[in-house]
Amino acid sequence: MIVRWPIALVVMVATVLVQSTGFDQVALPSNSRLDLPLLLLVGIGLVGSANTAALAGFVLGLMVDLFQFGPFGIHALVYCLAAWTLVNARVRILEAGASFRTVQGAGAVVVVTALTWFVGGVFGQDPPPLDQWLPRLGWSALFGAALVHLAARLAGRMLTDVSSAASGEAVRAR
């Protein structure tokens, strides 16, 4: 599987822009928020191979870092590790059919959110106070469950199977 970079970059930039312009400013209880780049990352983790997911996660994380003002590279680190882990988890544990994907999405978003807070805290950022953790993780799980199918579909457009792409080219050549 490979990353279709032109499409992937456009989707990533659009996602990060809409997030910083819109959803970062939309207040939910306990300062929760809908995190589009995170959902896209989970989508990548659910449809990609280990290599493509890690690479696409890294680039997506770098873009998030560019639009924020914390340590440059922190999201790249978290996202590439998370995407790679998601691929492994999907293969080893959770490959129980598409109907199970809602649970996968919720769980993945919660885990990556918590991981981001942890790494952010380690590197001097400002993770939310303890009393906001449960409601915020709850909102994250809800968004993950509701939007994971959409995110996976979007991620599917950014990635393509090498063998199918090659056979498509062969057909066109004939």
Place this chain on the structure above:
Amino acid sequence: MARPTVPSRRLVVLLAATALALMTIDARGFGPVQSLRRAVFSVTQPVSSGLGWAISPVTDGWNGAVHYDDLEEENARLRQRLAELEGRVEQLPDNQLELEQLLAATELEFIDDTPRVTARVVSDRRTGLERIVELDRGSDDGVEEDMPVVTGEGLVGRVVLVTADRSIIRLITDPRLSVGVVSPASGALGVTSGSGEGEDIVVDIEADSLEAVTTGGTFETSGFDRSRYPGGIPVGRVVVDEERDIRTIEVAADLERLAYLTILLVPEPG
């Protein structure tokens, strides 16, 4: 799908190492990273503004609905304030009234002749790890990085990134911001460090002066040690927790609702 192979592990280790290297380089103040952020901020700013304008009715409506109780409280406060000003309202044309309100919000009794520029908050967003406040003034107005930002109530934070017509500030509650402070009453010196949004800031006071600091005492910027913050800017009131041996400061400026702020155009200490 096959299990991840060794090359994928190598790749993820390589990417993680690259990310860590980038973080290290950034922490050491490597200029190109900041320049890259500035460039991206400049290039995407028109798109962001357009997008923000297009979706602002939705976000404003949503935020109004979610924070309805806060708005009611604010409404009651403003009605009371309006009643106080009622006698003067009729004497003033609309634009003068607005100007007066703006001046009242940014009137700085604690600063004399320091050059300043008043800025409007154009974006106030919360990511999972930080709060990013964007102002409508930039280098064209004389704004530089590290300049202090205040309201009439006291210190708000400092500028961390500047483009031609925009700037981003870091709030005093951010864990990455430290400020040298002094108690005007006792002369006790200290250094603050943020504890996160909505939290009081922690102040580390020099050992000799600990006993002189009591709950309710005020602290202001010290202006010492080649500080970019001029002395005398109110920071807040101290709360002493004897049990845990911690001293915190309730920030004087209202950081929840930022609308207009003043940037002090203080030159970098030479």
